[in-house]
Amino acid sequence: MPLIAIEEHWIMPDLTSALRAMPEDVRDESLAFNEMGDHQQRLEDLGAGRIAAMDAQGIDVSILALTPPGTQPLPARDALRLSRAANDVAAEAVRSNPSRFRSLCTLPMSSPPDVAGELERAAGLGHVGAMVYGRAGGLLLDDPAYNDFFAAAAELGQPVFIHPQLPSAAVRDASYRGFDPMTELGLATFGWGWHLDAATAALRLILRGTFDRHPDLQVVLGHWGEMLLFWLDRANSLSRVAGLQRSVKDYIRSNFFITTSGMLNPALLHHALSVTTVDRLIFSTDYPFQHPTREEITSFLEHFTSDGERQKFSSANAASLYGIDI
Numbered sequence: 001m002p003l004i005a006i007e008e009h010w011i012m013p014d015l016t017s018a019l020r021a022m023p024e025d026v027r028d029e030s031l032a033f034n035e036m037g038d039h040q041q042r043l044e045d046l047g048a049g050r051i052a053a054m055d056a057q058g059i060d061v062s063i064l065a066l067t068p069p070g071t072q073p074l075p076a077r078d079a080l081r082l083s084r085a086a087n088d089v090a091a092e093a094v095r096s097n098p099s100r101f102r103s104l105c106t107l108p109m110s111s112p113p114d115v116a117g118e119l120e121r122a123a124g125l126g127h128v129g130a131m132v133y134g135r136a137g138g139l140l141l142d143d144p145a146y147n148d149f150f151a152a153a154a155e156l157g158q159p160v161f162i163h164p165q166l167p168s169a170a171v172r173d174a175s176y177r178g179f180d181p182m183t184e185l186g187l188a189t190f191g192w193g194w195h196l197d198a199a200t201a202a203l204r205l206i207l208r209g210t211f212d213r214h215p216d217l218q219v220v221l222g223h224w225g226e227m228l229l230f231w232l233d234r235a236n237s238l239s240r241v242a243g244l245q246r247s248v249k250d251y252i253r254s255n256f257f258i259t260t261s262g263m264l265n266p267a268l269l270h271h272a273l274s275v276t277t278v279d280r281l282i283f284s285t286d287y288p289f290q291h292p293t294r295e296e297i298t299s300f301l302e303h304f305t306s307d308g309e310r311q312k313f314s315s316a317n318a319a320s321l322y323g324i325d326i
Contacts, residue, residue: 001307002060002315002326003297007161007222007259007284009067010050011043012089015082018074028069030166030189033289042288043067046093050287051100057285058294060315061324064090065104065131069165072136076111079136083108083118091125102324104129104161109136112145116152128322129158129220133165134201141201142208154214159257159321161220162201164194171197199226202256203235207242211255218321222261222284224268229258229275249275257282257321262290264300278309282318 011034019031034040042049046064054062066086071079083106090103105122107130108114119130130153134141141162153160167176167188176188187193202221211217221228228235235248244251253276260268262285272281285292292300304310319326 001311003058003283004061004063004315004318004324004326005054005059005284005287006063006220006282006318006322007163007261008062008064008287009043009289010046010064010090010093011040011067012082012086013044015066015071015086016040018078018082019069022073025169026073028073028166029185030068032185033189034067039288046089046101047096051097053287054100056294057292058297059285061100061102061326062287063102063104063128063318063322064093065161065163066090066106068133068163070106070131070133070163072109072133072165074108074110076108076114079108079110080114080118084121087118087122087125087127091122091127094126102126102128102322104131106130107132107149109133109139109141109146112139112143112149115146115149119149119152119158120156123156123158127158128324129161131161131163133163134197134204135165135168138168140204142204142210150210150214150217154217157216157323159218159220161222162198162226163222164189164198164226167193167197195223195226198222199228199231202226202228203238203248206248206251207238207244209242209244211251212245215255217255218257219255220257220259220282220321222259222286224260224263224272225252225256225258225275228252229272232275252276253280256280257317259284261286262292264292264296266300266303269300269303278304278312279317281313282321283314 087105094101105127239247
Protein backbone atom coordinates (compact mmCIF):
# COMPACT_ATOMS: atom_id res chain seq x y z
CA MET A 1 0.00 0.00 0.00
CA PRO A 2 1.65 3.31 -1.06
CA LEU A 3 2.39 5.93 1.58
CA ILE A 4 2.38 9.68 0.82
CA ALA A 5 3.52 12.20 3.44
CA ILE A 6 2.45 15.76 2.79
CA GLU A 7 4.09 17.99 5.45
CA GLU A 8 7.76 17.26 4.99
CA HIS A 9 9.89 20.32 5.66
CA TRP A 10 13.05 21.66 4.08
CA ILE A 11 15.06 24.89 4.24
CA MET A 12 17.26 26.88 1.89
CA PRO A 13 20.53 28.29 3.32
CA ASP A 14 19.97 31.72 1.74
CA LEU A 15 16.60 31.95 3.44
CA THR A 16 18.06 30.89 6.78
CA SER A 17 20.67 33.64 6.46
CA ALA A 18 18.04 36.26 5.62
CA LEU A 19 15.85 35.26 8.56
CA ARG A 20 18.79 35.26 10.97
CA ALA A 21 19.83 38.72 9.75
CA MET A 22 16.51 40.32 10.65
CA PRO A 23 16.55 42.85 13.52
CA GLU A 24 16.34 41.15 16.91
CA ASP A 25 12.97 42.69 17.77
CA VAL A 26 11.31 41.04 14.74
CA ARG A 27 13.45 37.92 14.34
CA ASP A 28 11.49 34.66 14.58
CA GLU A 29 12.83 32.84 17.63
CA SER A 30 11.40 29.52 16.44
CA LEU A 31 14.38 29.32 14.07
CA ALA A 32 16.13 27.77 17.07
CA PHE A 33 14.15 24.57 16.50
CA ASN A 34 15.68 24.21 13.03
CA GLU A 35 19.12 24.21 14.59
CA MET A 36 18.55 21.54 17.22
CA GLY A 37 20.41 18.25 16.78
CA ASP A 38 20.75 17.37 13.11
CA HIS A 39 17.64 19.27 12.00
CA GLN A 40 19.49 21.85 9.91
CA GLN A 41 21.39 19.18 7.98
CA ARG A 42 18.24 17.14 7.39
CA LEU A 43 16.23 20.19 6.38
CA GLU A 44 18.79 21.21 3.77
CA ASP A 45 19.04 17.71 2.28
CA LEU A 46 16.81 17.33 -0.77
CA GLY A 47 18.61 14.27 -2.05
CA ALA A 48 19.96 10.92 -0.95
CA GLY A 49 19.80 11.44 2.82
CA ARG A 50 16.14 12.43 2.76
CA ILE A 51 15.24 9.56 0.45
CA ALA A 52 17.05 7.13 2.76
CA ALA A 53 14.98 8.44 5.68
CA MET A 54 11.82 7.97 3.61
CA ASP A 55 12.82 4.43 2.75
CA ALA A 56 13.41 3.63 6.41
CA GLN A 57 9.88 4.79 7.25
CA GLY A 58 8.25 3.18 4.22
CA ILE A 59 7.28 6.53 2.65
CA ASP A 60 6.94 6.43 -1.12
CA VAL A 61 6.32 10.13 -1.85
CA SER A 62 7.11 13.21 0.24
CA ILE A 63 5.50 16.57 -0.45
CA LEU A 64 8.16 19.13 0.40
CA ALA A 65 7.34 22.41 2.12
CA LEU A 66 9.55 25.10 3.61
CA THR A 67 9.92 24.90 7.36
CA PRO A 68 8.50 27.70 9.51
CA PRO A 69 8.49 30.61 9.27
CA GLY A 70 8.95 30.42 5.49
CA THR A 71 9.43 33.83 3.92
CA GLN A 72 6.51 35.51 5.69
CA PRO A 73 8.50 37.56 8.25
CA LEU A 74 10.63 39.17 5.53
CA PRO A 75 10.12 42.61 4.00
CA ALA A 76 8.15 42.51 0.75
CA ARG A 77 11.08 42.71 -1.68
CA ASP A 78 13.11 40.03 0.12
CA ALA A 79 10.04 37.82 0.52
CA LEU A 80 9.33 37.91 -3.21
CA ARG A 81 12.96 37.25 -4.18
CA LEU A 82 13.45 34.37 -1.77
CA SER A 83 10.02 32.85 -2.40
CA ARG A 84 10.81 32.68 -6.09
CA ALA A 85 14.25 31.22 -5.38
CA ALA A 86 12.86 28.61 -2.98
CA ASN A 87 10.15 27.60 -5.42
CA ASP A 88 12.76 27.15 -8.14
CA VAL A 89 14.94 25.00 -5.85
CA ALA A 90 12.03 22.80 -4.76
CA ALA A 91 10.82 22.39 -8.34
CA GLU A 92 14.30 21.24 -9.34
CA ALA A 93 14.34 18.72 -6.47
CA VAL A 94 11.08 17.29 -7.79
CA ARG A 95 12.44 17.14 -11.33
CA SER A 96 15.50 15.28 -10.04
CA ASN A 97 13.38 12.70 -8.16
CA PRO A 98 9.92 12.76 -9.75
CA SER A 99 8.89 9.41 -8.32
CA ARG A 100 9.70 10.44 -4.73
CA PHE A 101 9.00 14.16 -4.34
CA ARG A 102 6.30 16.75 -4.90
CA SER A 103 6.34 20.24 -3.43
CA LEU A 104 4.23 23.00 -1.93
CA CYS A 105 5.26 26.48 -2.95
CA THR A 106 6.05 29.33 -0.59
CA LEU A 107 4.54 32.74 -1.24
CA PRO A 108 5.56 36.37 -0.56
CA MET A 109 2.67 37.04 1.82
CA SER A 110 4.24 40.28 3.04
CA SER A 111 3.74 41.59 -0.51
CA PRO A 112 0.04 40.87 -1.18
CA PRO A 113 0.02 42.19 -4.78
CA ASP A 114 2.64 39.57 -5.72
CA VAL A 115 1.07 36.52 -4.06
CA ALA A 116 -1.39 35.37 -6.72
CA GLY A 117 1.18 35.83 -9.47
CA GLU A 118 3.79 33.74 -7.68
CA LEU A 119 1.21 31.06 -6.95
CA GLU A 120 0.41 30.87 -10.65
CA ARG A 121 4.12 30.81 -11.59
CA ALA A 122 4.81 28.07 -9.04
CA ALA A 123 1.89 26.00 -10.29
CA GLY A 124 3.42 26.24 -13.74
CA LEU A 125 6.67 24.85 -12.31
CA GLY A 126 4.78 21.83 -11.02
CA HIS A 127 4.09 22.76 -7.39
CA VAL A 128 0.95 21.02 -6.22
CA GLY A 129 -0.20 23.53 -3.60
CA ALA A 130 1.00 26.22 -1.22
CA MET A 131 1.99 26.47 2.42
CA VAL A 132 1.20 29.73 4.21
CA TYR A 133 0.85 31.01 7.75
CA GLY A 134 -1.86 32.91 9.57
CA ARG A 135 -0.16 36.27 9.57
CA ALA A 136 2.44 38.30 7.65
CA GLY A 137 3.54 41.15 9.88
CA GLY A 138 0.30 42.74 11.04
CA LEU A 139 -1.71 41.41 8.10
CA LEU A 140 -3.96 38.46 8.91
CA LEU A 141 -4.60 35.72 6.37
CA ASP A 142 -8.29 36.61 6.03
CA ASP A 143 -7.52 40.25 5.21
CA PRO A 144 -9.17 41.40 1.95
CA ALA A 145 -5.66 42.08 0.64
CA TYR A 146 -5.46 38.33 -0.02
CA ASN A 147 -8.75 38.02 -1.90
CA ASP A 148 -6.95 37.57 -5.22
CA PHE A 149 -4.76 34.85 -3.71
CA PHE A 150 -7.68 32.73 -2.56
CA ALA A 151 -9.49 33.26 -5.84
CA ALA A 152 -6.39 32.10 -7.72
CA ALA A 153 -5.90 29.10 -5.43
CA ALA A 154 -9.49 28.01 -6.02
CA GLU A 155 -9.28 28.54 -9.77
CA LEU A 156 -5.93 26.76 -10.12
CA GLY A 157 -6.95 23.88 -7.83
CA GLN A 158 -4.01 24.61 -5.52
CA PRO A 159 -4.76 23.51 -1.92
CA VAL A 160 -3.58 25.92 0.78
CA PHE A 161 -1.85 24.43 3.81
CA ILE A 162 -2.08 26.74 6.84
CA HIS A 163 0.92 25.96 9.02
CA PRO A 164 1.44 27.19 12.60
CA GLN A 165 3.77 30.09 13.28
CA LEU A 166 5.06 32.02 16.27
CA PRO A 167 2.28 34.26 17.63
CA SER A 168 2.70 38.02 17.40
CA ALA A 169 4.74 39.88 19.98
CA ALA A 170 1.58 41.39 21.46
CA VAL A 171 -0.02 37.96 21.92
CA ARG A 172 3.17 36.55 23.39
CA ASP A 173 3.38 39.42 25.86
CA ALA A 174 -0.26 38.95 26.85
CA SER A 175 -0.32 35.15 27.14
CA TYR A 176 3.05 33.42 26.99
CA ARG A 177 5.54 35.35 29.15
CA GLY A 178 6.61 34.88 32.75
CA PHE A 179 8.83 31.81 32.44
CA ASP A 180 12.42 31.12 31.48
CA PRO A 181 13.09 31.90 27.80
CA MET A 182 12.90 28.32 26.53
CA THR A 183 9.69 27.56 28.41
CA GLU A 184 8.19 30.79 27.06
CA LEU A 185 9.17 29.82 23.53
CA GLY A 186 7.85 26.28 23.92
CA LEU A 187 4.54 27.51 25.33
CA ALA A 188 4.17 29.97 22.45
CA THR A 189 5.05 27.35 19.81
CA PHE A 190 4.84 23.56 19.85
CA GLY A 191 3.30 23.33 23.33
CA TRP A 192 0.28 25.53 22.62
CA GLY A 193 0.57 28.86 20.82
CA TRP A 194 1.45 27.59 17.34
CA HIS A 195 -1.68 25.50 17.17
CA LEU A 196 -4.10 28.03 18.60
CA ASP A 197 -2.72 30.59 16.14
CA ALA A 198 -3.28 28.31 13.13
CA ALA A 199 -6.76 27.28 14.30
CA THR A 200 -7.73 30.93 14.70
CA ALA A 201 -6.49 31.73 11.20
CA ALA A 202 -8.61 28.91 9.76
CA LEU A 203 -11.67 29.90 11.76
CA ARG A 204 -11.32 33.51 10.65
CA LEU A 205 -11.28 32.39 7.00
CA ILE A 206 -14.55 30.56 7.57
CA LEU A 207 -16.16 33.53 9.35
CA ARG A 208 -14.95 35.88 6.61
CA GLY A 209 -17.08 33.95 4.11
CA THR A 210 -14.04 32.77 2.15
CA PHE A 211 -15.60 29.41 1.33
CA ASP A 212 -18.94 30.91 0.37
CA ARG A 213 -17.12 32.98 -2.24
CA HIS A 214 -14.81 30.11 -3.24
CA PRO A 215 -16.64 26.83 -2.57
CA ASP A 216 -13.96 24.81 -4.40
CA LEU A 217 -11.10 26.15 -2.25
CA GLN A 218 -9.41 23.44 -0.20
CA VAL A 219 -7.41 24.13 2.96
CA VAL A 220 -5.17 21.73 4.87
CA LEU A 221 -4.54 21.85 8.63
CA GLY A 222 -1.86 19.80 10.38
CA HIS A 223 -1.69 18.44 13.92
CA TRP A 224 -5.17 16.88 13.73
CA GLY A 225 -6.80 20.17 12.81
CA GLU A 226 -4.88 22.48 15.14
CA MET A 227 -7.38 22.15 18.03
CA LEU A 228 -10.31 23.21 15.83
CA LEU A 229 -11.80 19.72 15.55
CA PHE A 230 -12.02 19.51 19.32
CA TRP A 231 -14.00 22.73 19.83
CA LEU A 232 -16.56 22.61 17.04
CA ASP A 233 -19.51 22.28 19.41
CA ARG A 234 -18.76 25.85 20.49
CA ALA A 235 -17.37 27.21 17.22
CA ASN A 236 -20.54 26.15 15.41
CA SER A 237 -22.39 28.84 17.36
CA LEU A 238 -20.44 31.46 15.42
CA SER A 239 -22.15 30.55 12.14
CA ARG A 240 -25.40 32.26 13.03
CA VAL A 241 -23.67 35.31 14.49
CA ALA A 242 -21.51 35.75 11.40
CA GLY A 243 -24.39 35.19 8.97
CA LEU A 244 -22.78 32.16 7.33
CA GLN A 245 -24.63 29.96 4.90
CA ARG A 246 -23.63 26.77 6.73
CA SER A 247 -22.28 25.64 10.09
CA VAL A 248 -18.58 25.81 10.87
CA LYS A 249 -18.60 22.00 11.00
CA ASP A 250 -19.99 21.83 7.47
CA TYR A 251 -17.12 23.96 6.16
CA ILE A 252 -14.64 21.72 7.99
CA ARG A 253 -16.16 18.64 6.36
CA SER A 254 -16.25 20.09 2.83
CA ASN A 255 -13.29 22.49 2.57
CA PHE A 256 -10.64 21.17 4.98
CA PHE A 257 -8.25 18.24 4.97
CA ILE A 258 -6.58 17.20 8.22
CA THR A 259 -3.10 15.72 8.64
CA THR A 260 -1.46 13.82 11.48
CA SER A 261 1.85 15.74 11.56
CA GLY A 262 3.54 12.67 13.02
CA MET A 263 1.12 12.49 15.97
CA LEU A 264 0.13 8.85 15.58
CA ASN A 265 -2.33 8.71 18.46
CA PRO A 266 -5.37 6.44 17.92
CA ALA A 267 -7.48 8.57 20.27
CA LEU A 268 -6.96 11.58 18.00
CA LEU A 269 -7.90 9.48 14.98
CA HIS A 270 -11.12 8.31 16.62
CA HIS A 271 -12.13 11.85 17.52
CA ALA A 272 -11.32 13.15 14.03
CA LEU A 273 -13.54 10.46 12.53
CA SER A 274 -16.38 11.59 14.77
CA VAL A 275 -16.14 15.11 13.34
CA THR A 276 -15.17 14.59 9.71
CA THR A 277 -14.75 11.60 7.41
CA VAL A 278 -11.87 9.33 6.49
CA ASP A 279 -11.92 10.99 3.04
CA ARG A 280 -10.55 14.13 4.72
CA LEU A 281 -7.62 12.60 6.63
CA ILE A 282 -4.06 12.51 5.29
CA PHE A 283 -0.78 11.09 6.58
CA SER A 284 2.20 13.30 7.36
CA THR A 285 5.26 13.05 9.59
CA ASP A 286 6.25 16.73 10.04
CA TYR A 287 9.78 15.82 8.95
CA PRO A 288 12.33 16.21 10.49
CA PHE A 289 10.72 17.25 13.77
CA GLN A 290 8.80 14.00 14.31
CA HIS A 291 10.37 10.61 13.67
CA PRO A 292 7.77 7.85 13.54
CA THR A 293 9.34 4.53 12.65
CA ARG A 294 8.04 2.17 10.00
CA GLU A 295 6.78 -0.07 12.81
CA GLU A 296 4.94 2.80 14.51
CA ILE A 297 3.33 3.83 11.23
CA THR A 298 2.26 0.27 10.47
CA SER A 299 0.84 -0.13 13.96
CA PHE A 300 -1.16 3.10 13.64
CA LEU A 301 -2.64 2.03 10.32
CA GLU A 302 -4.14 -1.01 12.05
CA HIS A 303 -6.58 1.32 13.81
CA PHE A 304 -8.50 1.88 10.57
CA THR A 305 -11.39 -0.54 10.12
CA SER A 306 -10.70 -1.64 6.55
CA ASP A 307 -8.05 -1.74 3.83
CA GLY A 308 -10.10 0.82 1.94
CA GLU A 309 -9.90 3.29 4.81
CA ARG A 310 -6.18 2.61 5.26
CA GLN A 311 -5.56 3.26 1.57
CA LYS A 312 -7.48 6.54 1.65
CA PHE A 313 -5.47 7.79 4.61
CA SER A 314 -2.13 6.42 3.40
CA SER A 315 -2.20 7.69 -0.16
CA ALA A 316 -5.51 7.96 -2.02
CA ASN A 317 -6.72 11.17 -0.37
CA ALA A 318 -3.40 12.93 -0.87
CA ALA A 319 -3.13 11.65 -4.44
CA SER A 320 -6.58 13.00 -5.27
CA LEU A 321 -6.05 16.35 -3.54
CA TYR A 322 -2.64 17.01 -5.04
CA GLY A 323 -2.99 15.28 -8.39
CA ILE A 324 -0.38 12.58 -7.81
CA ASP A 325 -0.32 9.40 -9.86
CA ILE A 326 0.40 6.40 -7.66
